[in-house]
Each structure stands twice: as C-alpha cells, then as structure tokens.
Amino acid sequence: MPETVNPTLNIVIVGHVDHGKSTLVGRLLHDTKSLPDGKYEAVARVCEDSGKDFEYAFLLDALEEERDQGITIDTTQIRFHTDKRDYVIIDAPGHKEFLKNMVTGAASAEAAILLIDADEGIQEQSRRHGYILNLLGIRQVTVVINKMDLVDYSQTVFNDIHTEYLAFLNQLGIVPQFVIPLSARNGDNVARHSQRMTWYNGPTVLEALDEFQSRVSKESGPLRMPVQDIYKFDKRRIVAGRIESGSIKEGDTICFSPSGHKAIVKTIERWQSAKDGAASAGESVGITLDEQLFIERGDIISHTDDLPRSSSVLQGNLFWLGDRHLAPNRTYVLKLTTQEVECTVGSISGVINTASLARVGDVAREVAKNEVATVVFDLKKKVSFDSAIDVIETGRFVIVDGFDVSGGGIILQEHPAESYEI
Amino acid sequence: MRTTYQEPRLIDEPYTRHLVKDMQLDHLDTLESQSVYILREAYRKFKRLAMLWSIGKDSTVLLWLARKAFLGHCPIPLVHIDTSLKIPEMIAFRDRVAKEWDLRLVVGQNTEALAAGMGPDKGRIVCCNSLKTEALQQLMAEKDYTGLILGIRRDEEGTRAKERYFSPRDKNFEWNYKDQPPELWDQFKTDFDKDTHIRIHPLLHWTEIDVWKYIKRESIPIVGLYFARNGERYRSLGCQPCTGRVKSNATTVDEIIEELQHSTISERSVRAQDQEDTYAMQKLRAKGYM
Ligand SMILES: Nc1nc2c(ncn2[C@@H]2O[C@H](COP(=O)(O)OP(=O)(O)OP(=O)(O)O)[C@@H](O)[C@H]2O)c(=O)[nH]1
Numbered sequence: 001m002p003e004t005v006n007p008t009l010n011i012v013i014v015g016h017v018d019h020g021k022s023t024l025v026g027r028l029l030h031d032t033k034s035l036p037d038g039k040y041e042a043v044a045r046v047c048e049d050s051g052k053d054f055e056y057a058f059l060l061d062a063l064e065e066e067r068d069q070g071i072t073i074d075t076t077q078i079r080f081h082t083d084k085r086d087y088v089i090i091d092a093p094g095h096k097e098f099l100k101n102m103v104t105g106a107a108s109a110e111a112a113i114l115l116i117d118a119d120e121g122i123q124e125q126s127r128r129h130g131y132i133l134n135l136l137g138i139r140q141v142t143v144v145i146n147k148m149d150l151v152d153y154s155q156t157v158f159n160d161i162h163t164e165y166l167a168f169l170n171q172l173g174i175v176p177q178f179v180i181p182l183s184a185r186n187g188d189n190v191a192r193h194s195q196r197m198t199w200y201n202g203p204t205v206l207e208a209l210d211e212f213q214s215r216v217s218k219e220s221g222p223l224r225m226p227v228q229d230i231y232k233f234d235k236r237r238i239v240a241g242r243i244e245s246g247s248i249k250e251g252d253t254i255c256f257s258p259s260g261h262k263a264i265v266k267t268i269e270r271w272q273s274a275k276d277g278a279a280s281a282g283e284s285v286g287i288t289l290d291e292q293l294f295i296e297r298g299d300i301i302s303h304t305d306d307l308p309r310s311s312s313v314l315q316g317n318l319f320w321l322g323d324r325h326l327a328p329n330r331t332y333v334l335k336l337t338t339q340e341v342e343c344t345v346g347s348i349s350g351v352i353n354t355a356s357l358a359r360v361g362d363v364a365r366e367v368a369k370n371e372v373a374t375v376v377f378d379l380k381k382k383v384s385f386d387s388a389i390d391v392i393e394t395g396r397f398v399i400v401d402g403f404d405v406s407g408g409g410i411i412l413q414e415h416p417a418e419s420y421e422i
Numbered sequence: 423m424r425t426t427y428q429e430p431r432l433i434d435e436p437y438t439r440h441l442v443k444d445m446q447l448d449h450l451d452t453l454e455s456q457s458v459y460i461l462r463e464a465y466r467k468f469k470r471l472a473m474l475w476s477i478g479k480d481s482t483v484l485l486w487l488a489r490k491a492f493l494g495h496c497p498i499p500l501v502h503i504d505t506s507l508k509i510p511e512m513i514a515f516r517d518r519v520a521k522e523w524d525l526r527l528v529v530g531q532n533t534e535a536l537a538a539g540m541g542p543d544k545g546r547i548v549c550c551n552s553l554k555t556e557a558l559q560q561l562m563a564e565k566d567y568t569g570l571i572l573g574i575r576r577d578e579e580g581t582r583a584k585e586r587y588f589s590p591r592d593k594n595f596e597w598n599y600k601d602q603p604p605e606l607w608d609q610f611k612t613d614f615d616k617d618t619h620i621r622i623h624p625l626l627h628w629t630e631i632d633v634w635k636y637i638k639r640e641s642i643p644i645v646g647l648y649f650a651r652n653g654e655r656y657r658s659l660g661c662q663p664c665t666g667r668v669k670s671n672a673t674t675v676d677e678i679i680e681e682l683q684h685s686t687i688s689e690r691s692v693r694a695q696d697q698e699d700t701y702a703m704q705k706l707r708a709k710g711y712m
Contacts, residue, residue, distance in 0.1 A: 008449065037686045060580075073600055074584040077576050079629060100604040104586075107606035228459070229466045233495040240491075242459050271494045272640065282447045284458040286493055297466065321604055335609050398609040405604050405611065 008086040009214055012106045014133065015115035016123035017094035020146040022072055024115060024184040025091045026056030028205065031191035034080035035059065056185065060091050071095055075105035084210045094125050099132075099370055100321040103408065106133060111140035111212040113205070118157055118181070119150040122165055128370070131354040134172045135319055135372065135410055137392055141169070142208045143176045149183040153196045178208045219280045221245035223254070224308065224386070224394050225301040226337035231286065238269050238286035239295055244337065244393035248287070248301070249278035256299040257384035258310035263289040298339035300384040300394065308384040308394055313346065314411065315376045316397065318367065319354075322406030326367040326375070326399070335405075336397035339383045343399075346376035367407075375409070387411055450636050453628055454487065459608065460587055460624040461491040461571070465498060467612040468569030468620070472528065474558075474712065475500040477512040478659040479644050480573035482519075483633050484625055486642050489523075498571065499526040501561060505553040506536055507661035515645040530561030542663045547706060553661075555710045559595055562619065571622045572712055577629045581704045586611070587626055593617035595710030631682045638675045649673050 013021045029035050043058045060076045072093040079088055092105040106112065112133050116126050133141065143165060151157040158181045169176060180189055181197050182205065188194035191206045203211065223246035231238040248254070252265045268279050269286035279285045287301075300308050314334070320326050328345040348366070351373040352359055367373045377399075388395025388410045399407040447455065464471060473488065475481045488496045502516060520527045532540070535552045542549045562570065576583045586602055588610035603611040614620060625633075637644055647656045654667040655678075668687070672678040703711075 035686075074602055076580070076583045077627075078583065079577060101602065104602075104604045104606055228462050231492065233492060233497065236493075238493060240462055242455065269493055271490050273490075280447075282452060282455055284455045284462070284491070333613075393607075396607055398606065400613060403611075403613045403615055405606070405609055408604075408606055 008088060009111065009209075009212055010088045010090060010109045011111050011113060011209065011212065012090040012092055012109035012138075013113045013115060014092050014102060014106060014125075014129040015094055016117065016120070016125040016129075017071060017096070019094060019115050019117035019120065019123075019126075020057075020184045021094060021115050022057030022060045022091050023055070024113075024144070024146065024182070024190065024205070025078060025089050026059035027184050027187055027190045028089070029059060029078065029080055030056065031187055032080055032082070032206070073098060074101045077105075082206065082210055085214070087209060092129075094129075096125060096128075096370065099128070102129065103132060103136070103319070103321065106136055106138065107408075109136075109138060110214070112138050112142075113208075114141055114143045114176070116143065116145050116161060116165060117147050117150075118145050118161065119147050121161055122168070126165070127168060128354040130169055130172060130174065131352075131372065132319060134174055135317060135408075137388065137410070139174065140212050141174055141176045142205075142212075143169075143179045144182045144205060145179065146182045146184050148181045148188065148194075148197065149186055153181070153183075153188075153194075155197075155199045158200075177211060178202050180205060180208060219247055221281070221391055222306040222386075223248055223301065223303045224337075224391055226339065226394070227256070227295055227297055227299045227301065228284075228338050229297055230295060236269065236288055237292065238288060239301075240284070240286045241301065241338070242284040243279055243281050245281050245391045246303075247278060247280035253304055254301050255304045255307060256293070256295055256301060257308050258382040259294075259299060261293045261295070261299075262304060263291055263293055266290050298337075298383075300337070300339075308386050308391075310382045310384045312379045312382045313376060314343075314379060314383065314385065314397070315374065316409030316411050317372065318375045318399070318407050318409040319372045320367045320369060320407040322401050322404065323369060324401060324406075325369070326373075326401075326407060328365065330401070332377075332406075333400040334377060334379060334383070334397050335400060336383055336385055337394055341383055342380040343377040346378045348373050348375050350374045385411055450632065450639060453632055454490065454636070456627060457484075457487045457624040458491040460610075460622065461488055463608075463610060463612070464569055464571055464588075464622045464624075465492070470565070470567045471498055471569040471571070472501045472562075472565065472567045473498045473571040474573070475502050475516070475527075476573070476659070476712075477502065477508070477516050477645055478573075479633055479637065479648060480575065480625055480628075482644060483628075483636060483642060484571065484573040485523075485525075486640060487624065496523065496525055499528050501528045501530060501558075501570075503554055503557045503561070504529050504531045505557070505661050506531065507541070507553070507663055509647060509659070509662050509665075511647055512645055512659065519643065528561070528565065530557050532557035532560065542661070546664060549664075550706055550711060551709060554712065555595065555706070558712075559710065568614075568619050569622055570619060571624060573625045574623050574712060575625050575628050575630070575633075579703050581707050582626075585623055585626055587623050588612060589621045589623065590614055591619050591621060591710060597621075597708050597710065599704075599708065631679060634675060634679050634682065638679065644675075648678065650677075 015021055047054050076091045077088050090105040092102040145158055145161050162179050181200050182189045189204045224244045225241045228241045250265050255262050266288045332343050334341050334343045351371055354372050386394045395411045397409050398405045532553050540552045574582050586605045650670045650673050655670040657668045672681045
C-alpha cells in the first residue's frame, strides 16, 4: 500500500502591517525547534551587523529590502509540524500596497489567524483582511491579539479589542474559534502558556492550530471535471482534466456543458499507476470516450442528472486588485476553471469599502483597487458554473485586464437571467 | 545488513502494486496531481516551451511527472545547461535516460565564456551568472522559448519560498520579486508581453522528503551520486567544484528518507555559491538564476 503521510493543513496569517505576523511565525518555528541548523545564528548575525535587536521576523523575511524596511513584501510559505499533523504556514504581507500578495497567500489556505496589535488596536487591514478571508471562503479563523507586553498584559485592553473586533467579524458571519492574547516577541501563549496572563485560560497558538479541521474530501459532491486539453500522442484520444468535485468511473454517461454533448466513459487513463477504473475529486486524469465528439478545453464534464448552470451573464462578488479601475467601457477576460471568455461589465452595484464596510454607493460606475463590489458581467459566449455554495471550485472566477489577473469573484446567488436548458 | 545501491531498471514495467481500494488521495497523490495540472497548463499555454533538466533528483522527478501528465510521453524538450564542470557520472546518467525514454534533449553551453577561461576561481557568483544564467539566456534566445519549466521548491531557500507557480522574467531575464502577479485558484499568469518569458515551477509545493518518498513509491531512477560511498553522499547536485558531500551512510532510498527525517541541516548548505553572502541567492535569482 502507498505510504500514508500525515495530512497537511495550510494556514495563513493575516493582519495590519507591523502588527507582528512574521514575528509570530518566526517564534513558532523557533519554539517548536523547526529551524534548520545555523538559521537562528545567521539571522542573529544579520541583526547584529545592522545594529538591531534580534528580529524573529527575519527568519521569514528573506529579501534584503524586507529586512531593511522591516516589512513583508511577498508571501512566504514555511513548513512545520506538530504531533498531530504537518502545517504549511503562509505569512502574508500586511501593507495595503501588497494586498494582491496577501490574497495570493490566503487563497490557498484552509484556515486563518487574524492578528491584531494590542497597542494600536484594530486598523484598516485588520478589517479588510477579515472581509477578504470571508470572500475567499475561509471560515475557520482564530484571532490573536499581539504585543500584549506593550499594554502590560492588561485584560481590559484585551477585552475591549475582543468585543469590538468580534462585532465586526459577526457582521461578516465569521465566528472565530479562539481569541488569544499574545506576545509573539516574548513567546507568551505562542508555544507555551503565559505566566503573565493568568487571567487567560484558553489555548496557546500552537494548540489552537491543532483545533482547525482539515479540508473535507470533495468526493461526495456532483461530478465536475473541466476539460484541460485533448491529447493524441498515440492511438488514444485522451480528454485530460482534473476532477474538481465528485467522482467518475468507466461506463458512466457524462455530459459536456455548455455544449450539451453526451458520451460514455470508455476508459480512465493514467500512466504507471495502481489505480484503476475510477477517479475522484483532486485527481488529474485522462478519459477516453465511446465516440469521437467535438470537445474543447473549457467544457465541463458532469453526470447527466446533475448539470452545472450555463449562461452568458454572470453575477459575482468581486474584489479588485488592479491599478486600473474596473470600468464598463473596457473588455476583460473572465477565467473560470479552464474556461476563458471575453467579457464586459454589465452593471456594478453595492461597492463596499472593505475597511469600513461602508457602502460607497448602490450603483457605481467603477470599482477601484482594494474595493469589493457586486458586478454583473456580460460574456461573449456561455460559460458553465455553479454557485460557490454548492461547488466552490466552479463557483469562482478571475478577471484578467490586459496581461494581468486583476480581480477575483465568487458566484453567490442564483442569477435569474437566461439559464440554459439542454 | 546494508545493501548497496543498485541502478534501477529504466524500462517502465507495469506496476504490480496492490490495487488501491481506498479512493482517498494521500499526500503524495495530492502533490502529484497539482504538479500534473500545472504541467498540462504550461503545455497548453506555451507554444515554445522547454523543461530544464539538471540531472538532479528534483528535475528527474519533474520529468517523471511530465510522463504522468502526458500519459507516458514527454512532448516537451529537455534543456540541460552544461557548465562543463558537472560530475561525469551525471552526464552518463543523462545520456542513458534520454536514450531509453526517447527524450528530446537540448544541451546549452556558454562556450565563449569557457574559452575565455571562466570558472569558479573568477568568483562563484560571477561563474554561476556566466556558465548557468547566461548560457540559458543564449539558448532561450536561440530557440525562442517563452516558457521554461524548472524543478525548484519553496523549502530550498528564502527567495524560492516567495515564488509563484508561473513567474514572469523580463527581457533582461530579471525577476521582479517586489511586484509579482497574484495567483489564486490555479489561475496562472499565462498572458504576457513580448520580450517576457515565464518560469513555471510545478514542484514548488514539494519538500525534499516528499521528493524522496515519491522516488521510492514510483521507483524513479536517480543518479547514483546521491547514495553514500565511503561514508559520504551528495545531497544536492551541482558543479563539481562548488558542491560538497555530506557525511552519510545512506545507500538506499529508504535510508535517505530515514536520514532526512532526523536531519536539521539544510539541503543547500553544501552549495558554495549560496554561502557567498547573506543575499547571494536573491542576487543570483534576481538576474535569472534558477
Ligand atoms: N513589543 C512587541 N513587539 C513585537 C511583538 N511582535 C512583533 N513585534 C515587533 O513588531 C514589529 C513588526 O513585526 P513583524 O513581525 O515584522 O510584523 P508583520 O505583521 O509581519 O509586518 P508585515 O508583514 O510587514 O505586515 C517588529 O519590530 C517586531 O519586533 C510583540 O509581541 N511585542
């Protein structure tokens, strides 16, 4: 049997600039003895040479510019493990300028730690990051209130931030699992319980990590396999793709959306594999069919009794990262799994300033960088999709402006316009 | 009893492992599937695509994954940058595997610099820039490649930990690490301006130990230099003058896995160019080094 390896959990650490995210990760690595030999000493040398106190953040912020300015520019992914499982810790930048890097980091996470500086309190990115996590579908959140040493480990300060921030998160529908008072620099409540905050009885950060749930398998969902490519390297004509949800086996009758073509799966193709005859969510495989249909990259394979929706109008909750505003008079490319289609903005409603949750307006003409809005896109041809609530993988898309991915969107509600019947 | 390392068969035989009853993907399956997905995206999106094969364990695993992705074939040409300083056993392995697997091999070399006497004595970073980065630059220009697949991993060192799966390089080969494209939900940067090329990193999410576990599971042939002889082995392979050996008695893949499970020494600690100064890798990589 193949060796089973511990499950890995991806966790992102987010929060306002300078509140101590990198320090927390550095401290976690140090206190769990996860650093390679010589790393601590090398960082100690760098700090000494530049006349600084030891910075745990330097264990992660590897770029010269990051260390000089004391801020994280781009996400770093670091591994460590507890007795329970392996972790990938994603240290996201907190500076507003690098929001796209924060989103990049958070998009691959299953759980998040939201970090707030006890002394500075809740800041713009503390809120914005909470909002983005919610949009990305990350519901497992623990809040940590850092730099408690700067407020004399005061329970009152902790309680005030706790109350205010939870009220904000509740508006988004996020209920954090724990709220932990912390001093990342001194190691209080990171890997060991603090002696200075005896009023706190909850878990340490390390213990809280082990409380997150691993991703559940998508096998039970409806079959969704977007066609990635068609191969004809030998006599087989292979339809290649990754199963995003559900499972498929030889003999199944399948449907290609939006074209509506139907066929029977003749074989499941793999190379040098012990698996046979069937495949399930997460696997990249190939299939051959009983007849030679015209199939294209982007077609979505499903079973005939549970089709995705198809439409040339799409509404989504969009966050915008591009320097150039999202505007109605321009043409964009929308990418949803392997589908790509030209599109224009049909209407923009409910632009939200993610830092204050204030609605900028009910009907807007443009969406600026770092804003979130509900946008209707008119597509040049039909695409197939699901509501993200049903199948997250086929319920989200990105918008490409010129050469750059500039926004991401989630399809949340049923859109009434023009649904497609086969 | 300690068995000595045997060169594995190269011809692929059908697998005799038990059929897997449990449909759940395990850790290695998940890593493999993600890499296959990326390789297929690259192949679909780049007309002029090549894959760098350094003969080391990572790029050999990458080659294996390409054959998984393309169901037994490798439709992507393999580029080997020959600094002329490689260990002879690596070249022998390269030629043997290329023949048996019917690979398209393209060898690049900065012959001009070599003729002018380039070597690590001119400074390690200078040498790496010239014999690796510039050699690659020349070959890419000659062949007009716009996509280059490389087997780097995040856990190797700090700047690689910040990489994207699809990472643009400008016409001077430079990596703008201060302004990288967002990457979410496996939607990659596949649209780009002319004069730019994209580096594709399908192994980014693997660790050193994952690579060895996968080599074991799949019985992937690996150059013998990784296995201990006389109490030493190579942990990372590069040019002869700049790659050191580590103390080790690991003569099998199992023993290497066992050794790594207890090691706290980083993989690249034996690569001399990394140790030149604190930001050596950042400087090399900003200029287009692998
Ligand atoms: N007093 C005190 N200072 C801390 C603590 N944690 C972090 N700091 C300091 O706060 C500063 C910022 O810490 P970082 O870890 O770099 O902050 P960050 O959130 O990662 O910053 P960005 O990633 O750039 O957003 C550093 O000087 C740290 O030493 C703490 O618990 N107490």
